[in-house]
Amino acid sequence: VTRMFGYDGAPLALTPREHAVLEALISRPGRAVAKQKLFDEVFALSDDANVDAIELVIHRVRKKLDKVTVNGAAIITLRGIGYLLQPRDAAP
Numbered sequence: 443v444t445r446m447f448g449y450d451g452a453p454l455a456l457t458p459r460e461h462a463v464l465e466a467l468i469s470r471p472g473r474a475v476a477k478q479k480l481f482d483e484v485f486a487l488s489d490d491a492n493v494d495a496i497e498l499v500i501h502r503v504r505k506k507l508d509k510v511t512v513n514g515a516a517i518i519t520l521r522g523i524g525y526l527l528q529p530r531d532a533a534p
Contacts, residue, residue, distance in 0.1 A: 452510040459484050460503050463496070467517065467527035476524040500525060 447454040447464060456464060462484045466475055477496055484499060485491045504517050518526045 454506055454510055456503070456506065459499050460506070463499050464503055464527075467525060472526075472528070474520050474524040474526045480525065 447456060447461065463480055466480055466483050478493055480500075481491075481493045481496045485495060500517055500519075507515060507517070515527055515529060518528060520526055
């Protein structure tokens with residue numbers, strides 16, 4: 443099962459977990475989202491996952507974003523805080 447996001451007219455096929463991560467970041471513009479918060483939203487009913495599994499999902503979403511855009515959105519890791527979605531040209 444995949445869900446579609448569009449970025450600048452380009453389709454972005456995402457798994458349900460990838461979609462949930464991107465949606466959580468998009469819904470909080472300019473604000474960092476804690477790793478635990480993302481985990482709770484994405485893996486809410488999964489007993490066999492641990493909080494570090496969110497890193498793999500973030501990695502896959504980053505790769506997919508990179509395929510559809512050169513200077514578009516980037517997921518930034520804020521060590522000890524969480525993740526932030528921001529325009530790539532504003533990324534540190």
